[in-house]
Every structure is written in structure tokens, then in C-alpha cells.
Amino acid sequence: MKKRVTLKQIARELEVSVSTVSKALKNSEEISRDTKDKIQAFAKLYNYRPNNIALSLKNKNTKNIGVIIPDIVHHFFTTVFRGIEQYAGKKGYNVMICVSDESFEKEVLNMELLANGSVDGFILSLSAETQERNDYNHIKEVLGQGIPVVLFDRVSKDVLCDKVILNDQEIAYEAVKVMIGSGKTKIALVTTENYFNVSSNRAQGFEKAIRDANLAFDENLILTLPYQSEGDELIRDFFESNTIDAVLCVNEIFAIKCMDVVQRQGKRVPEDISFIGFTNGILSKYSTPRLSTVAQHGERMGETAAKLLIDRIENDVDDNFRTEVISGTLIQRDSTIN
Amino acid sequence: MKKRVTLKQIARELEVSVSTVSKALKNSEEISRDTKDKIQAFAKLYNYRPNNIALSLKNKNTKNIGVIIPDIVHHFFTTVFRGIEQYAGKKGYNVMICVSDESFEKEVLNMELLANGSVDGFILSLSAETQERNDYNHIKEVLGQGIPVVLFDRVSKDVLCDKVILNDQEIAYEAVKVMIGSGKTKIALVTTENYFNVSSNRAQGFEKAIRDANLAFDENLILTLPYQSEGDELIRDFFESNTIDAVLCVNEIFAIKCMDVVQRQGKRVPEDISFIGFTNGILSKYSTPRLSTVAQHGERMGETAAKLLIDRIENDVDDNFRTEVISGTLIQRDSTIN
Numbered sequence: 297m298k299k300r301v302t303l304k305q306i307a308r309e310l311e312v313s314v315s316t317v318s319k320a321l322k323n324s325e326e327i328s329r330d331t332k333d334k335i336q337a338f339a340k341l342y343n344y345r346p347n348n349i350a351l352s353l354k355n356k357n358t359k360n361i362g363v364i365i366p367d368i369v370h371h372f373f374t375t376v377f378r379g380i381e382q383y384a385g386k387k388g389y390n391v392m393i394c395v396s397d398e399s400f401e402k403e404v405l406n407m408e409l410l411a412n413g414s415v416d417g418f419i420l421s422l423s424a425e426t427q428e429r430n431d432y433n434h435i436k437e438v439l440g441q442g443i444p445v446v447l448f449d450r451v452s453k454d455v456l457c458d459k460v461i462l463n464d465q466e467i468a469y470e471a472v473k474v475m476i477g478s479g480k481t482k483i484a485l486v487t488t489e490n491y492f493n494v495s496s497n498r499a500q501g502f503e504k505a506i507r508d509a510n511l512a513f514d515e516n517l518i519l520t521l522p523y524q525s526e527g528d529e530l531i532r533d534f535f536e537s538n539t540i541d542a543v544l545c546v547n548e549i550f551a552i553k554c555m556d557v558v559q560r561q562g563k564r565v566p567e568d569i570s571f572i573g574f575t576n577g578i579l580s581k582y583s584t585p586r587l588s589t590v591a592q593h594g595e596r597m598g599e600t601a602a603k604l605l606i607d608r609i610e611n612d613v614d615d616n617f618r619t620e621v622i623s624g625t626l627i628q629r630d631s632t633i634n
Numbered sequence: 635m636k637k638r639v640t641l642k643q644i645a646r647e648l649e650v651s652v653s654t655v656s657k658a659l660k661n662s663e664e665i666s667r668d669t670k671d672k673i674q675a676f677a678k679l680y681n682y683r684p685n686n687i688a689l690s691l692k693n694k695n696t697k698n699i700g701v702i703i704p705d706i707v708h709h710f711f712t713t714v715f716r717g718i719e720q721y722a723g724k725k726g727y728n729v730m731i732c733v734s735d736e737s738f739e740k741e742v743l744n745m746e747l748l749a750n751g752s753v754d755g756f757i758l759s760l761s762a763e764t765q766e767r768n769d770y771n772h773i774k775e776v777l778g779q780g781i782p783v784v785l786f787d788r789v790s791k792d793v794l795c796d797k798v799i800l801n802d803q804e805i806a807y808e809a810v811k812v813m814i815g816s817g818k819t820k821i822a823l824v825t826t827e828n829y830f831n832v833s834s835n836r837a838q839g840f841e842k843a844i845r846d847a848n849l850a851f852d853e854n855l856i857l858t859l860p861y862q863s864e865g866d867e868l869i870r871d872f873f874e875s876n877t878i879d880a881v882l883c884v885n886e887i888f889a890i891k892c893m894d895v896v897q898r899q900g901k902r903v904p905e906d907i908s909f910i911g912f913t914n915g916i917l918s919k920y921s922t923p924r925l926s927t928v929a930q931h932g933e934r935m936g937e938t939a940a941k942l943l944i945d946r947i948e949n950d951v952d953d954n955f956r957t958e959v960i961s962g963t964l965i966q967r968d969s970t971i972n
Contacts, residue, residue, distance in 0.1 A: 584922035
């Protein structure tokens with residue numbers, strides 16, 4: 297296919313200097329009308345376009361924000377993205393997303409790619425592998441170069457930057473308290489590995505609610521599903537070999553799968569076993585029964601992250617990093633007893 | 635926050651020319667050991683990094699692909715993205731996504747942004763508004779600049795480029811035939827506006843199957859839902875005021891909503907009314923009853939699009955544009971009678 301013509305090619309073709317071409321295309325008064333007409337006509341004919349990237353290198357700001365998320369299948373991340381886009385759009389910023397696919401290497405590559413002049417700053421949620429390895433050098437390096445980063449949801453205390461998180465521990469505590477209040481006593485937690493900060497915080501809230509109610513805390517009632525597997529077999533075994541009357545799940549997909557399994561085993565939801573999930577997505581609204589869930593307010597989280605980032609890009613803010621906490625909301629539907 | 639130091643700043647600070655700094659950082663033998671040591675130490679201290687964007691301007695290829703999709707909430711687009719990423723990753727390309735949010739203006743802006751040197755080519759699915767306006771100048775302009783574009787799923791015959799589509803008409807025909815085969819005669823279509831090429835093609839397959847079976851074709855049994863509304867009210871009215879025993883829906887969200895409405899009206903699925911949707915997403919697998927659906931093989935579509943694009947980026951292919959057709963697969967679950 298045709299290649300775009302460059303300043304250099306125009307200069308060679310018309311036997312003038314590159315600087316003359318550049319000035320002529322900017323309509324500079326230093327250049328004669330005749331020469332300008334000739335150069336401008338030639339540039340038009342061959343589809344010359346000034347390269348924005350080169351321009352933005354000069355002007356420093358690209359007005360682009362890079363977003364790196366672990367996946368685009370989870371409803372939660374897509375709603376955060378919407379919030380980022382809405383706020384950024386209002387402020388005149390464009391948003392580019394890269395997906396780490398839960399891979400450390402991809403997260404690093406995506407960051408390197410965008411850190412080299414394409415974006416003014418990053419909004420990022422750590423990949424599973426990054427949290428597992430506990431290796432944040434790529435983020436520290438970018439911060440060290442003066443490019444601001446805001447972490448959201450999956451964050452690490454080892455990275456000093458602005459953050460937006462959910463009150464995971466408190467809202468998990470509240471959810472379990474609601475189930476205890478409706479008479480449940482054998483409450484299970486279905487979660488991901490503890491190197492996810494969010495899972496670890498939710499587990500703490502879960503345990504605290506059980507202990508505060510003077511119920512027995514039984515570690516066997518915690519099912520940890522590996523993030524890469526479907527987990528269907530593990531779920532079946534778990535519900536077959538334990539007596540459980542309520543379940544807190546750290547995302548809606550786990551909750552939908554578990555409800556499906558127990559209903560196939562002949563149990564009634566919520567009478568025999570009640571469920572609360574995290575993420576108030578479309579799955580929760582149309583499952584049978586409809587799933588009670590913790591709304592994480594992804595859009596608000598995204599807007600907040602974008603605001604923190606753009607503040608830091610545009611103003612000479614000091615190094616006192618801020619952590620904004622979004623409060624989750626428990627939405628009760630048919631999978632819990634009211 | 636700290637700003638990155640530039641070649642120019644290093645030169646000024648050390649009172650040497652920019653070209654000396656550049657050569658010293660590349661360890662050129664033209665520069666004395668002493669000067670190189672001094673410049674390299676300074677660059678290290680102030681976090682100097684060569685700008686990859688500038689490098690890639692020189693080398694022409696950015697090894698980036700820009701993907702523009704209408705939204706990231708629909709399962710289908712996320713699976714296409716996965717397919718693109720997998721193929722591109724193997725070939726050493728990075729993928730950046732922008733979301734048009736069904737807006738013409740955003741699609742144009744995103745394209746302009748990336749067309750100016752950030753990517754080697756585009757993979758794009760048209761926004762609702764773009765299809766409605768039937769305005770493709772932004773895409774034609776990019777193609778005219780010699781940047782290849784591959785359209786997928788939502789395409790237009792008015793744009794000459796490589797395309798990947800589903801056999802929408804044929805697979806819709808097949809789905810309706812299955813419902814007729816199980817004794818259904820009053821079959822409805824729940825769809826989006828006809829300016830979506832996919833909806834228009836599916837509607838043609840739908841009508842043809844009904845006429846070929848010598849059933850009466852009733853235009854009142856076509857419900858067109860506006861893409862911006864929830865449509866709940868329209869769905870309720872539609873099923874209250876018409877006698878319907880089977881429904882083809884152009885996406886899984888419509889199907890889930892419709893099944894929900896008719897079950898609340900006391901009808902049994904599939905005995906009284908059977909359903910087939912498009913998009914074999916997670917919603918279809920966990921709905922009650924489980925939804926029979928047309929798998930659109932999004933990953934394969936994405937891989938095919940990436941292959942077409944990278945072929946065109948890397949080889950001097952001629953202007954005979956190709957259209958690859960992916961065959962949908964009907965997956966029968968509990969919402970149809972087997």
C-alpha cells in the first residue's frame with residue numbers, strides 16, 4: 297500500500313531544505329508565496345500529514361492516558377474503564393487500554409510501550425502474576441521517570457503512588473453480618489489466592505464478622521479457586537463435602553457457578569443456602585435466583601482514578617500520595633433472605 | 635513530579651552539542667572516553683531514556699496495532715480482542731484498544747489519534763452511529779495514507795478494505811429452521827436497527843427461513859430495540875400483545891431479558907416459547923433455562939483479522955481486498971426443544 301510522504305521526501309523532491317518545507321507548511325512569512333504554494337500543493341497531493349507524536353514530543357503533553365487492566369471479560373474492569381473515559385473525556389484526554397491478561401510480562405511490556413512518550417500517565421490494576429511475584433520495579437521505574445501512576449482495586453503497599461480502593465474488609469464484614477442476621481451459621485468464603493490484596497482484605501472482614509458473632513471459624517469453609525482454572529470440579533467437591541448454609545463469593549462469576557452447582561445438588565437458594573457475591577454486573581441481575589451482591593461502583597472508582605491522575609499531570613502536586621476509598625453497597629436480591 | 639531529562643537539557647547542562655550527547659549515549663567511537671563517561675553518568679543520574687516513539691518514526695514500523703471497538707461490555711467484542719491479541723502477540727505486535735462507545739465522533743477521534751504514527755494498522759468494528767450516518771471518510775482517509783485497516787463484524791460495503799464477517803444470514807436461517815422443525819410456527823425476531831449490517835443480514839435469513847417453510851411472515855413479530863435504551867418496557871408490551879411461540883434474538887442480552895419477561899408472564903421456556911440468541915457468552919451458559927445460541931467464534935474472528943492486517947503491514951500485498959467469512963455454530967441448550 298501507499299506510504300505517507302515525509303518532510304524529507306518533499307524536500308528532496310522539490311530540491312529545498314527540510315526546514316523550508318516545515319516552515320512552508322506552517323505558512324511562515326520567511327518563505328516566499330511561490331515556494332509555499334508549490335510545497336503546500338505537493339504535500340496535499342501526496343497526503344502529507346504532520347506527525348502528532350513528533351508534535352507532542354515538543355509540547356510535552358500527549359493528552360493521552362494509558363490504562364492497563366488484567367482482563368476485559370470481568371464486568372468490574374469494564375465499568376471502571378467507563379468511569380475513566382467519562383472523566384478523561386471531559387478534561388480533553390484520550391484513553392488507550394492495554395490488557396495484561398493477568399501476565400506479569402505483558403504488564404511490563406505494555407507499560408514500557410506506553411511510557412516512551414505515548415501517554416502522560418497511567419491508571420493500572422495489577423495482574424495476578426504481578427501480585428504473586430510481588431515485583432513492582434516496572435511501576436517504580438515509570439514513577440522515577442516522572443510519569444504519574446494511579447493504582448486501583450488491585451494495589452500494593454510497596455508502590456508509592458495515588459490509589460483508589462474499595463473498603464473491601466468493611467463491606468465483606470457487613471455482608472457476612474447480614475447472612476448471620478438471617479440465621480445462617482455455617483458460612484463459607486469462595487475466593488482467589490491471598491496474594492490478591494482485595495481477596496486478602498475480604499477474607500479478613502469475613503473472619504472478623506464470624507468471630508464477632510461468636511460463631512466457630514472453620515478454615516475448611518474457605519475455598520480458594522486458582523485464577524487460571526474453571527474450578528468446576530473444586531466447587532462440586534467443596535459443596536458435597538461440607539455443610540454450608542451461606543456463601544460469600546469474591547466475584548459474581550464464582551457466585552453464579554456455585555449457585556448453579558448447589559441447585560443441581562437439590563438445594564434451595566436462599567432457604568437452604570444463601571449467596572452474596574461481589575460485582576453488581578449483568579450476570580447478577582439475570583441469574584436464577586437473582587444474586588445479592590456488593591456493588592463496587594466501578595464507574596465512580598474510574599472517575600476518581602482519572603481525577604487523581606489528571607490532577608497530578610496538570611498541577612505540580614507534591615509527593616504526598618493520596619488513597620481514595622470507595623464504599624461498596626450491599627444490594628439484596630433473591631439469593632439472600634430479607 | 636520530576637520530568638524526564640531530554641538530550642537538549644543534558645547538552646545545555648554539560649555545554650556540549652546535542653549530537654555529542656546522542657553519540658556518547660550510543661557509545662560512539664567519535665567521542666572521547668572522558669566525555670562519554672561524563673555524559674553517560676549524567677544521563678543515568680537524571681533518568682534519561684531514549685524515546686522509543688522517536689526511534690520508531692525512524693524505523694517506520696511501530697509494531698503496534700490499534701483496535702477500535704464499539705464497547706467492551708459485550709462478551710463478543712472481548713473475545714474478538716482476545717483472538718487479535720493472541721495472534722498479534724505471536725507475531726511480536728502490541729495491541730492498543732480504544733472504545734468508540736457507539737459514537738461516531740469518538741471513533742473518528744480515536745482513529746486520528748492513533749493514525750498519527752502510533753500504530754501500523756487498524757482493526758475496527760463500526761460504531762452504531764457510524765453505521766447510522768453511513769459516513770466512512772475517516773476510514774477512507776486513513777486507508778488513503780497507506781495505513782491498512784481490517785473491518786470485522788460490523789462492516790460496510792462502502793469501505794474497500796479487508797474484512798472478517800460472520801455468515802449471519804445463513805446461520806440465522808439455520809436457527810429459525812431448527813425452531814420450525816420442533817413445531818413452532820409463530821416465530822419472532824428481536825433485533826437492533828437495520829443500519830447494523832449484521833442485524834439486516836440476520837433479518838434476511840430469518841425471513842427466508844419462514845417463507846421457505848410456507849409459514850406466514852408477519853412484520854409485527856419483529857421487535858426493533860433502540861441501541862441506547864434498556865428496552866424493558868418495549869419487550870413487555872411486545873410479548874403481551876402478540877402470540878409468539880419462538881424467538882430469535884440478535885444478541886444474548888436481548889435473549890436473557892426476553893426470557894426473563896416471558897417467564898414472569900407465566901410462560902414456560904421452551905415448551906410455550908423457545909429462544910435462540912447470538913453470542914455464546916457466559917450469560918448464555920448460566921441463564922435459566924440455559925440459552926441455545928449461535929457461537930460467533932469471536933476468537934477465531936479476531937485471529938483472522940489480525941492475520942489479514944499483519945500480512946498487509948509486512949508484505950507488499952496488492953489491492954485485492956479479501957473478505958473472510960466465519961461460520962457460526964448453533965449450540966442447543968435448554969431454551970429450545972431438541
